[in-house]
């Protein structure tokens with residue numbers, strides 16, 4: 215799949231089969247994450263991978279996350295402020311990593327959905343508690359993955375009203 219095809223056909227997937235995400239594909243998805251751009255190339259991220267059904271099951275109580283019981287792989291993207299070179303950019307850096315993961319997963323035929331964590335304080339604290347994330351690290355986004363059991367149609371969202379040329 216070429217890059218434009220991948221980003222124009224990606225959709226959030228919230229239903230998965232029981233098949234695991236093969237180890238080689240996990241590695242590729244995490245390589246894509248860590249190849250993301252970041253301000254001053256600071257790479258202020260960490261990733262917590264989870265495939266233990268008991269641990270994954272804890273996240274079904276976040277609210278609107280019951281479907282995670284069928285995810286076979288969760289990745290929590292976290293930010294480490296101390297690694298920033300220019301203060302304040304870590305959420306953008308972590309977003310780039312998270313989006314790279316979504317696109318890499320799609321390219322590999324793995325279904326992925328981004329579950330909101332930061333800046334919802336109760337979710338941030340929940341992730342810290344369940345996974346033992348240290349205080350200086352901020353849980354940012356939870357990516358739930360697995361072999362897809364649904365295939366939503368691509369959507370075309372280009373809207374010329376949102377385009378401002380040579381000024382507003």
Ligand SMILES: Cc1cc2nc3c(=O)[nH]c(=O)nc-3n(C[C@H](O)[C@H](O)[C@H](O)COP(=O)(O)O)c2cc1C
Nearest residue numbers: 224225226227228278327328329330331355366369
């Ligand atoms: C920052 C962010 C937070 C999101 N949080 C959730 C979430 O908590 N639960 C969920 O089911 N989907 C979540 N999503 C997925 C969006 O609902 C989804 O991307 C959007 O509806 C567009 O659909 P698409 O991904 O299929 O193109 C999130 C996406 C982003 C970028």
